[in-house]
Amino acid sequence: MITKQLAGVCGLLLALPLLSHAVSFVAQPNVFTPDVLSEPTANQTLYGELADWPHTFTFYVASTTEVRYTTAIAPDGDPVSLLLVRETERGVSEVARQKGQNVAWVERRDRRLGVSLAQATSVTAILTPGAYKLEISNAENRGRYQLQIGEGSGGGFWRNIRDSFSVHAFYGSWTDAFFTWRVLLLLIGIVLLGGWWHRRTKTKHA
Known part of the structure; x- marks a missing residue:
């Protein structure tokens, strides 16, 4: 038996x-290969590992909408920073920025997956129609992170x-x-x- x-x-x-x-796992082989978010305002959770360069996500928004980003790391991991910019004719304009070293990382348990992570406060932004870039990085560009958009992935x-x-x-x-x-x-x-x-x-x- x-x-x-x-x-x-x-x-x-x-x-x-x-x-x-x-959930999705990010694989960016070099700094010139960003990920494209096909549904940038949909609830989703991304996991990535920095390896000497920042991770960049590009996307386009067709209508004005509010979006919320929440980053998390392993409890003993290196803090990560978040930068959101909008592309303009003259370059880019900053929409939101969160410096990892200035954030209080609070340990929380993900009840859906049963994993404990240190979570930063959420960053909320109003996106108007246009093209955007979202960057995750830290000083050494090393370490694993979780990026939650909206409520995150379900299943x-x-x-x-x-x-x-x-x-x-x-x-x-x-x-x-x-x-x-x-x-x-x-x-x-x-x-x-x-x-x-x-x-x-x-x-x-x-």
């Missing part, structure tokens, strides 16, 4: 990679489990995802189902 239960757990976990992420039960494993792996310890409530609930459910099936099979052949 235990073998069957373990096989079931492994099967379910192996199936998780087939699900799409609700159903299975997608949350997938995201939990991926985000924990991003911060260096994917096995910690086993201790999140969704995974524990899944494991308990499999054990109970296995016990019920074993008793049913045993009674049937008695």
